[in-house]
Amino acid sequence: MRDERARSVPTAIKILVAGGFGAGKTTMVGNVSEIMPLHTEEVLTSAGTDADDLSGVEAKRTTTVTMDFGRITIGDSAVLYLFGTPGQDRFWFLWDELAIGALGAVVLADTRRLADSFPSIDYFERRGIPFVVAVNCFHGHQPFEVDAVRGALSLDPDVPVVMCDVRDRRSGREVLVTLIEHVRSITMGPAHSAVAGA
Amino acid sequence: MRADDDDAHEWLDAEAGPLVRSYAVTGGRARPGASTFDLLTYVVGTPAGQRRHAVHLQPEHRALLALAAEPISVAELSSRAGFALGVVRVLLADLLDEGAVTCLAPAVAPGHIPDDHILQAVILGLRHA
Numbered sequence: 001m002r003d004e005r006a007r008s009v010p011t012a013i014k015i016l017v018a019g020g021f022g023a024g025k026t027t028m029v030g031n032v033s034e035i036m037p038l039h040t041e042e043v044l045t046s047a048g049t050d051a052d053d054l055s056g057v058e059a060k061r062t063t064t065v066t067m068d069f070g071r072i073t074i075g076d077s078a079v080l081y082l083f084g085t086p087g088q089d090r091f092w093f094l095w096d097e098l099a100i101g102a103l104g105a106v107v108l109a110d111t112r113r114l115a116d117s118f119p120s121i122d123y124f125e126r127r128g129i130p131f132v133v134a135v136n137c138f139h140g141h142q143p144f145e146v147d148a149v150r151g152a153l154s155l156d157p158d159v160p161v162v163m164c165d166v167r168d169r170r171s172g173r174e175v176l177v178t179l180i181e182h183v184r185s186i187t188m189g190p191a192h193s194a195v196a197g198a
Numbered sequence: 199m200r201a202d203d204d205d206a207h208e209w210l211d212a213e214a215g216p217l218v219r220s221y222a223v224t225g226g227r228a229r230p231g232a233s234t235f236d237l238l239t240y241v242v243g244t245p246a247g248q249r250r251h252a253v254h255l256q257p258e259h260r261a262l263l264a265l266a267a268e269p270i271s272v273a274e275l276s277s278r279a280g281f282a283l284g285v286v287r288v289l290l291a292d293l294l295d296e297g298a299v300t301c302l303a304p305a306v307a308p309g310h311i312p313d314d315h316i317l318q319a320v321i322l323g324l325r326h327a
Contacts, residue, residue, distance in 0.1 A: 009269055011305040011312050012238040013320065036277040041284050069277055074323035078316050081238060081273065101236065101308045173324045180317050180324075187311055 011078040014101055015176065017068070018085040018124070019108030020116020024136040025084040026068050028108060028166035032173050033070030033082050040065050040094060065091050067098075080176070085120070095123060104130040104179045108166065111135060111144050114152055121153060130183045132160040134175045158185075235287045237273040240302040241266050247298030255298070259289055262299075269302055 017025050029035050041064050068084030083098050105124050109117040117133070124131040135149055144152075146161045155161065160178050164171045235241070243266040255263070258281065265278050276286040293299040306312045 009240045009302045009305050011316050012240070012271060013312060014238055036274070038273055038277045039280070039282045041282040064282065069273060071274065072324070074320050078312070078320050078323075079271075080320065080324075081271070083237070083273075097237070101238070103311065177321050177324050180321055183311065184314065184317055188314065 010073075010076065013078060013080045013103050014098075015080055015082050015179065016085055016098055016102050016105040016129075017082055017108065018105055018117075018120035018131075019136075020110065020113055020120075022113070023108040023110045023116065024166040025108055028106070028136075028172045028175075029068040029070040029082050029084050031166060031169045032176065033072045033080070035068060035070040038067045038069035038083075040067065065094060067094070092119075099123075099127060099129060102129055104132070104183050106175055106179055107131055107133045109133055109135050109149065109153070111149065114149070117153065121155070130179070130186055132162060132175065132179045132182055134162050134164045134166075134178075136166050137163055235272045235290050235301075236308065237271070237283075238304070239272050240269045240304070241272065241275065241290060241299045242269040242302060243267055243299055244297060247293065247296070255293075255296075256289075258285075259293060259298075262286065262289055262293065266299055 017029055019025055026035075065086055067086060068082070070082040070084075072080040072082070074080065085098060086094055105120070107117050107120045107124070121131070121133070123129075133149065133153065133155065135144070135146075146163065150157075150159075150161050153161075160182050162175060162178050164175050166172050243263045247263050258279075261279050262275060262281075265275055270278075272286060272290065273283070275290075276283045279286065281289070290299060294301070306316075311317075
């Protein structure tokens with residue numbers, strides 16, 4: 001299925017934006033990229049049927065899940081695609097497809113509900129997907145230090161933890177830079193030189 | 199719609215699973231033959247696809263063909279068309295069978311990390327765009 005026009009396909013980079021409900025995933029994807037809604041229809045699993053009362057609606061066995069999906073075009077050579085993972089655990093089955101081929105992930109954490117980010121962290125740790133934890137300070141002053149958050153989440157020492165404000169485009173994009181630098185350090189070893197221009 | 203309805207289609211048996219509205223346009227198929235269409239697979243309409251425009255394609259097929267005049271990722275195609283991803287995959291499989299679209303080889307093999315110069319360009323782009 002190769003085609004002459006293959007040369008015109010940019011490098012497509014998939015990045016996941018995860019975190020608990022209300023952690024700011026939609027805000028972040030919307031502020032750093034050109035956001036588009038993406039609908040998926042999935043057959044409800046038994047886990048899903050517990051939550052939805054389907055009695056009397058026998059034909060309805062699927063549910064529509066809308067994901068946050070965004071694109072950042074980098075010149076002619078690369079396009080970043082951001083996918084906001086569904087915030088509700090019962091849509092876990094969507095993650096496996098989302099995770100395939102992902103360069104890495106951002107786990108947004110809200111210190112008022114830190115435990116909400118555990119499922120995302122577990123997921124990426126188990127699959128060996130590089131991730132950074134971005135503590136969203138959108139509700140004003142962030143009373144916790146990075147080290148306290150790292151300890152509370154039992155993170156490996158090499159997992160970056162950064163403070164951010166997802167309402168701010170620059171702050172959100174800097175989180176993505178942190179993730180890509182993290183991927184580079186994993187690939188090339190920690191001695192690689194950081195890209196200048198910070 | 200259930201298999202034991204009086205007017206049930208013969209192809210719609212218990213094996214076929216439940217049928218829902220969106221999948222009516224796909225003939226009830228929930229998955230294409232192969233998982234050819236990753237979210238970030240790029241597809242593009244072929245000249246043959248443009249010529250066969252008016253023949254036995256459904257409006258949904260034509261909508262996808264129109265959006266795929268230039269190479270476009272499956273995820274973007276789904277978003278722009280407003281069709282659920284699963285539906286788009288089935289329709290694309292039809293178009294692929296017809297030779298109306300072709301899949302483009304990805305710039306980086308799936309599961310591989312892009313070259314470092316690309317990652318550096320992305321970092322600079324994120325900071326300065």
